[in-house]
Each structure stands twice: as structure tokens, then as C-alpha cells.
Amino acid sequence: MKPVFIQLQCTPGRTYAVADAIYALEIASELYSTSGEYDLLMKIYVDSSAHDDIGKFINEKISSIPGIVRTLTTLTFRAF
Numbered sequence: 234m235k236p237v238f239i240q241l242q243c244t245p246g247r248t249y250a251v252a253d254a255i256y257a258l259e260i261a262s263e264l265y266s267t268s269g270e271y272d273l274l275m276k277i278y279v280d281s282s283a284h285d286d287i288g289k290f291i292n293e294k295i296s297s298i299p300g301i302v303r304t305l306t307t308l309t310f311r312a313f
Contacts, residue, residue, distance in 0.1 A: 234278040236262075237287060239295060240271035240305040247300030248272045254298045271305060 243251045248266065252273060255261050263276040275295075279287055287306065296304060 234280060236309050237277050237279055238307040238309070239275050239277065239291065240267070240307075241273040241275065241295070241301055242270065242303040242305075243272045244300045244302055251298055251300045254300075255295075258294065258298075260294055271303075 241251060252264060252266075255264055255273075255275060261275040261277055265274045266272065267274045279290070287308065291304060291306060295301065
């Protein structure tokens with residue numbers, strides 16, 4: 234399993250509703266409120282062979298949540 238980090242920019246005033254929706258889907262192993270351009274940072278784990286489908290996963294499971302304006306995905310390759 235590989236960790237993937239996804240930053241979420243939310244519609245103003247919708248961050249808590251987005252966080253609640255993510256928790257309801259049970260897809261995030263960790264979810265943080267952050268400062269800066271993005272409002273939330275989530276960590277998910279994907280099967281190592283599923284990296285090709287991560288875009289589809291994000292579009293279907295995450296971007297479809299009402300209140301998400303933009304996402305930024307960071308794939309991981311190696312732990313030090």
C-alpha cells in the first residue's frame with residue numbers, strides 16, 4: 234500500500250461539511266485542517282498497482298463531494 238496525500242480547497246464556509254463527508258465515506262486514514270491556499274489535507278492508502286487509477290478514484294470519490302473547489306494530489310514513491 235502506498236500513501237497518497239490530497240490537499241483540498243473548499244468553498245468558503247464549507248470546510249467542516251466537506252470534512253464530515255470525507256469521514257462518512259471512510260476513505261481517509263488521516264484528515265487535517267491546514268493553513269494556506271488549501272483547507273484540508275488528507276492521507277489515503279492505495280494498492281501499489283492502482284496508481285494508474287488514482288485520478289479516477291479522486292474524480293469519483295473525492296471531487297464529487299459538494300464544497301470542494303480544487304484538489305492537489307501528491308503521490309509518494311519512497312520512504313526515508
